[in-house]
Amino acid sequence: MTAIAGLRSTYSGIAQLRGAVELGWYDFITGYRRSLIGPFWVTIQFSAWILSLTLILHAQLGDSLGSYALYVAVGMMVWEPLSGAMAEGPRHFSQHAQLIQNVPIQLSHLSVRKLTFLVFRAGMTAPVLLLLIVIFGGEVAINLPLLALAAVLILMTMYAFIVLFGFIGTFNHDFGFFVPAVTRFLFFVTPIIWQANEGIRKTISYFNPFSYYLEIVRGSLLGLPMSVTSWIVVASISLTGLIAAFIVQSVFRRSVIFWI
Amino acid sequence: MTNSAEAYVEPIVVDAHASANPDVWIELSGVDLDLPLDRRVFGLVFRPKIDPPAGSRIHVGRGGSFVRALSDIDLKIESGHRVGLVGANGAGKSTLLRVLAKIYEPTRGRCTVRGRLSTLFSSTVGVNPNASGRENIFLSARTLGMSRARIAEIEDDIIEFADIGEFIDLPLYTYSSGMRTRLGFAIATALEPEILLVDEVFGVGDQDFRQKAEARIGAIMRSAGILVMASHANGILKEFCNRVCWIDQGRIAFYGPVEEGLRQYAASLKK
Numbered sequence: 001m002t003a004i005a006g007l008r009s010t011y012s013g014i015a016q017l018r019g020a021v022e023l024g025w026y027d028f029i030t031g032y033r034r035s036l037i038g039p040f041w042v043t044i045q046f047s048a049w050i051l052s053l054t055l056i057l058h059a060q061l062g063d064s065l066g067s068y069a070l071y072v073a074v075g076m077m078v079w080e081p082l083s084g085a086m087a088e089g090p091r092h093f094s095q096h097a098q099l100i101q102n103v104p105i106q107l108s109h110l111s112v113r114k115l116t117f118l119v120f121r122a123g124m125t126a127p128v129l130l131l132l133i134v135i136f137g138g139e140v141a142i143n144l145p146l147l148a149l150a151a152v153l154i155l156m157t158m159y160a161f162i163v164l165f166g167f168i169g170t171f172n173h174d175f176g177f178f179v180p181a182v183t184r185f186l187f188f189v190t191p192i193i194w195q196a197n198e199g200i201r202k203t204i205s206y207f208n209p210f211s212y213y214l215e216i217v218r219g220s221l222l223g224l225p226m227s228v229t230s231w232i233v234v235a236s237i238s239l240t241g242l243i244a245a246f247i248v249q250s251v252f253r254r255s256v257i258f259w260i
Numbered sequence: 261m262t263n264s265a266e267a268y269v270e271p272i273v274v275d276a277h278a279s280a281n282p283d284v285w286i287e288l289s290g291v292d293l294d295l296p297l298d299r300r301v302f303g304l305v306f307r308p309k310i311d312p313p314a315g316s317r318i319h320v321g322r323g324g325s326f327v328r329a330l331s332d333i334d335l336k337i338e339s340g341h342r343v344g345l346v347g348a349n350g351a352g353k354s355t356l357l358r359v360l361a362k363i364y365e366p367t368r369g370r371c372t373v374r375g376r377l378s379t380l381f382s383s384t385v386g387v388n389p390n391a392s393g394r395e396n397i398f399l400s401a402r403t404l405g406m407s408r409a410r411i412a413e414i415e416d417d418i419i420e421f422a423d424i425g426e427f428i429d430l431p432l433y434t435y436s437s438g439m440r441t442r443l444g445f446a447i448a449t450a451l452e453p454e455i456l457l458v459d460e461v462f463g464v465g466d467q468d469f470r471q472k473a474e475a476r477i478g479a480i481m482r483s484a485g486i487l488v489m490a491s492h493a494n495g496i497l498k499e500f501c502n503r504v505c506w507i508d509q510g511r512i513a514f515y516g517p518v519e520e521g522l523r524q525y526a527a528s529l530k531k
Contacts, residue, residue, distance in 0.1 A: 016405060019402045019403075019405070022402055023399060023402055023403065026388065026391060026395065026399055027388075030388050030390035030391045030395075031390065033390040033391070033431060034390065098382065099403065100363075101358075101363070101381075102363070102379065102381040102382045103363075103379060103381075103403065103404065104361050104362045104363050104377075104379070105403070254364075254365040255296075257363060257364065258295060258296050
């Protein structure tokens with residue numbers, strides 16, 4: 001019965017997908033209404049971040065300015081939405097407490113809305129990457145089908161984070177404070193600004209699942225080496241996450257109203 | 261005193277405007293609702309320190325502590341029934357409405373609802389302070405599951421009813437609280453439900469707007485197949501309802517004619 005109710009809830013959320021996407025877009029765009037350049041602040045912040053990392057670290061890591069900028073930019077473009085899903089997930093049911101308590105709304109609808117918000121925010125960093133490709137991308141070999149597949153897997157993972165962290169964060173409000181501390185740590189143990197070529201870095205990278213996400217995107221977009229193992233790891237995590245999200249949603253969807 | 265809906269057989273005079281539709285009905289059978297006071301997951305209970313007094317509705321058991329918010333509710337509401345929920349604060353009126361709305365799932369028993377249902381529990385659901393009034397109409401209506409075409413149809417009506425003039429294209433943060441309420445109320449009531457659930461929303465805006473709001477709710481109530489509303493205002497209950505359900509400590513204490521229900525409820529308050 002729980003699984004059927006969960007399926008019904010998921011179907012209902014999918015049936016209102018367009019509405020959830022539109023609401024996610026408004027959540028994103030209205031957040032910048034009182035600013036002069038609006039969501040382009042995301043682009044500027046991302047540019048400043050990439051510029052500073054590149055200027056400081058490229059020489060230390062023995063890379064050329066252009067190839068390191070591209071390496072970091074792609075890494076950040078993958079990391080930002082994934083960490084965003086982890087950081088925003090624990091709060092997103094509480095943010096909509098009034099809705100949950102007053103309207104028979106599907107929780108999957110709220111999760112898709114949050115996912116859309118994060119996708120639009122990530123989209124604002126794309127101009128930076130495009131610019132870097134135009135300037136430094138002489139050797140870039142984009143594999144569009146693989147890139148699209150990687151994007152789908154990342155979206156699946158983000159959705160799983162939003163749902164799972166949403167339930168955990170609503171159940172235990174400390175979790176919302178715990179996650180940013182962990183994501184900060186994860187940022188430095190993930191090969192975003194460094195390369196996993198030897199020694200301890202290679203070991204850390206091997207045991208860090210996020211490394212594989214970075215590898216498949218860098219491989220598809222920059223033509224860097226990537227292994228089939230990385231695709232299998234990412235696909236397994238994404239699928240397992242999605243199944244776990246579905247189970248948690250089925251079992252606990254009616255408890256959220258008591259937790260918020 | 262009547263203990264359940266089944267015991268009441270006296271015919272009800274249905275409002276002349278009501279359209280009786282046999283496909284629209286609500287049935288609750290043996291419904292209990294426990295509101296957990298602690299958090300449980302996979303058998304683990306995260307329990308706050310609770311020491312309930314004797315006779316309290318708070319229960320502490322092996323499965324955790326909870327408030328028995330609704331107990332053994334049997335109720336059949338058919339098309340044409342306009343039910344006023346009365347009872348003291350905390351009796352379970354709002355909880356029952358949320359069970360009917362499928363916001364709360366019964367702990368035990370069954371709640372079956374047939375018909376297009378709308379809730380009017382808050383007049384400011386889903387509003388975004390940074391969006392304009394016009395955008396908020398879209399956002400709130402979309403949140404309530406309305407299609408784009410339907411929103412386009414009702415937009416002008418909402419704007420006209422809210423009567424906030426040129427502010428409709430300004431962000432909501434520039435509105436006074438009264439203007440926000442007017443817009444929120446106009447959006448929330450732009451519905452054509454078969455079943456309407458209302459929870460104490462008559463105290464909105466200034467005197468003029470309150471009259472307007474009451475007239476609008478009255479129109480919705482008359483066109484809805486079933487109305488269930490919680491209220492402490494006897495005048496409103498007498499005007500809009502054709503039966504009363506008195507909830508006492510989570511149980512149905514009376515279900516029947518409005519005058520008799522209100523009389524019994526008033527008598528219980530004097531004790």
